[in-house]
Amino acid sequence: MLWQTEQQLEDLLCEVVSWDSRTGTEGEIQFAEKIKGKLLELEYFKERPTLIQFHDAGNERNAVTALYKQENIKKTIVLISHFDTVHTEEFGALGDLAFQPRELTKKFKEMLDSLPEDVQSDVTSGDYLFGRGTMDMKMGLVLHLHLLEQAIYEKWSINLLLVTVPDEEVNSSGMLTAVKGLVDIRERYDLNYTLFLNSEPSFSMQPQDAQYYIYSGTIGKIMPSALFYGRETHAGEPLQGINAHYMASFLTKKMEYNQAFSEEVYGERTPLPLCLKTYDLKADYSTQTSNHVAALYNVFLMKRNAKETMTSFREVATKAMEECAEEYRRVLAREENSEEHFNIDVWEYEELLNYARGKLGKEKTEEIIKETVALPNLDQREISMKVCDQIMAHCQELAPACILFFAPPYYPAINSSDDPLVQEKILLTKQLLQDHFNVKAEQVHYFNGISDLSYVNYDKDDKGWESYQNNTPVWDHLYTIPFDEMQKLQAPVLNIGPFGKDAHKLTERLHKQSAFVHTPFVLQKVVQTMFDGVIAGVGKE
Structure with missing residues (x-):
């Protein structure tokens, strides 16, 4: 298997981060083909290349979907991530290392005195990888590739639909395009979307916050x-x-x-x-x-x-x-x-x-x-x-x-805190992290970093969006939101991702144990309890 061990996951992350995909650049355009190439390393997709699809997000960019489909099974988990990153002007003379996590981390060790005290501590600990996109959010995509490969290898009795998109950081045109694709794929393959699972990182709630969070919604x-x-x-x-x-x-x-x-x-x-x-x-x-x-x-x-x-x-x-x-x-x-x-x-x-x-x-x-x-x-x-x-x-x-x-963009708030399935998976996640890694996790009801979960599970009875349509001067010219399709995607949302610090900053970094050990283990168990019964004291659904 390609993406299962700690070292394999770190290697894959470093490779994916090295594909510079800043929003609005040529690298963002090229990323879709590169990730398709990684997916085609799996025999499953070599034999079924049509299960990988591109969805035109404008300006030559594409959202990518990849479906692992089990015969006669409808239950499907949608794995959502974005592959664009913010720009890197703040790196200055270190710009060439922004997308080389190992090299950048090594360089920071050589220039400790120029870094804030809390960053110095994380550099010397050896617990973190630095670099643009390590935290926000290419590790989330890597985790989903890891799950996809494991599902294929072990023939999990559930469908997984990977969705990774460009342009989350500016206008979310990638996810707005993917929404229509999600509706089409569901109808074409007769799927039942049961959960929208994102893996945006655990964001701090205040300066130097080291608490690990899982999210049952996203702020608007x-x-x-x-x-x-x-x-x-x-x-x-x-x-x-x-x-x-x-x-x-x-x-x-x-x-x-x-x-x-x-x-x-x-x-x-x-x-x-x-x-x-x-x-x-x-x-x-x-x-x-x-x-x-x-x-x-x-x-x-x-x-x-x-x-x-x-x-x-x-x-x-x-x-x-x-x-x-x-x-x-x-x-x-x-x-x-x-x-x-x-x-x-x-x-x-x-x-x-x-x-x-x-x-x-x-x-x-x-x-x-x-x-x-x-x-x-x-x-x-x-x-x-x-x-x-x-x-x-x-x-x-x-x-x-x-x-x-x-004025664009608009991110509706979405929340699934009262959903029984989400409550069960949050409890499971807390138990697993505490019992296996002595990590205390807390639930946050609204992810505070803005996420593409805003465009699924939209209230099917809400008509308030018509005011947005009528009062947006560029509506149907440069910007639209597929509210009708969003209202068709009725399944709860959940965000479980790796711990990191300083998103969008020079010192953006990812906690290696959280990314390569804790979160893969948790996500595997969360998905498995969706189809094969009792794990960590959680009963069958």
């Missing part, structure tokens, strides 16, 4: 955003218009750390919202004030859906613009003895779009959107605000106004 994330469209004026005549930066400051102040967007479920709380980025859409420097500014706000979710988020966002924005208008009226009264009536309207994108269609006609409005979407060298968030801006440019009678919209 959404980006309610706003275009502030004021009235331009010369800086020498500041009260002849209204500066969009001034407008934006009122909403940003109200959104930042706003507890109205905080949720608490199972004793866990979402981080507070904040502004991720602001944009001045004025093209160049001049003494003209900017009449169009945009801001993106980050909101984490547990129970709240898109519709509820937009409702709360509108309430906050309306109050913010009322306060902005009131303050501006006071300035006018003080500086110009003016009692001019002044207000700032708040519109959702859907409302603005309907207004524009009524004024310009549907055909002209769609032409504006298509021309804007085609603008080069802009990402999905920039295009989103540009669409709002260009429509407002044709509807300036509405100014000053605040236009609310959603």
Whole structure:
């Protein structure tokens, strides 16, 4: 067997990490073929190459699925991972070693004094492998290859479907593509998806947290955003218009750390919202004030859906613009003895779009959107605000106004904490780790690192996603979420992965015993109890 011993697993990880697959690079494109090559080293797939499939994720990238199928068996565990990594600018002069775990770990031993104290300790212990992707999350993919090979060799009486995707770190286009593939594969092979099993690493809950966690859900994330469209004026005549930066400051102040967007479920709380980025859409420097500014706000979710988020966002924005208008009226009264009536309207994108269609006609409005979407060298968030801006440019009678919209990406929150199967597997995992390795594991209800589990097991009765569709300017042009297909993938989610530290940092590292001994053993037992009965005191299902 190829991928079963500690040494074999470490060798495979180092090989897979060496395949530089930073999001948006040529390496990410090439990775699918490379992982297919590894799968074809198994005799099972050599004889059944059609069970390996590519799923087009755009920009020449592919998600990969590989199905181990037992005859006359429907029960299937879906093994989910991503193979892209974040970039490596922080490595500086060590950039050539970022994807060479053994060499990088050795190099860190030679430069201990330049590393933080806790990192020095981990380097000298010999317990960790350093490198981009070791923790997040190529070890998760390696663990799934390990399970797949074991299932084939031992002829496990259950189906395993490996799913590994690109672009988890930016827009999750890999998983959004894979969702449709999952529905097709289930129907083609008459499968019953019983569990979606991810192996994202155990993430720390606070600095230098050494606790090992397993997860029964994944936190959600959404980006309610706003275009502030004021009235331009010369800086020498500041009260002849209204500066969009001034407008934006009122909403940003109200959104930042706003507890109205905080949720608490199972004793866990979402981080507070904040502004991720602001944009001045004025093209160049001049003494003209900017009449169009945009801001993106980050909101984490547990129970709240898109519709509820937009409702709360509108309430906050309306109050913010009322306060902005009131303050501006006071300035006018003080500086110009003016009692001019002044207000700032708040519109959702859907409302603005309907207004524009009524004024310009549907055909002209769609032409504006298509021309804007085609603008080069802009990402999905920039295009989103540009669409709002260009429509407002044709509807300036509405100014000053605040236009609310959603910018990609959107990760719905998913949770299976109350599912009996998940509760049983969490108990089993805790017992195995404690009894065999003296490792204490704790359950976390929402994985705090954002994961592709957001796109399975979506509430089949929820319609709140329609608000997202209607208020996302690039919907069906550059970005879509297959909500209908997601609602068809009804099975609980569980995340069991290796322990590591400092994801997305220069000192990203993986705990070797956790990765090559503890987690493979646990995952094997968790899967085996799905089909062959009693292990570690857990009864038959």
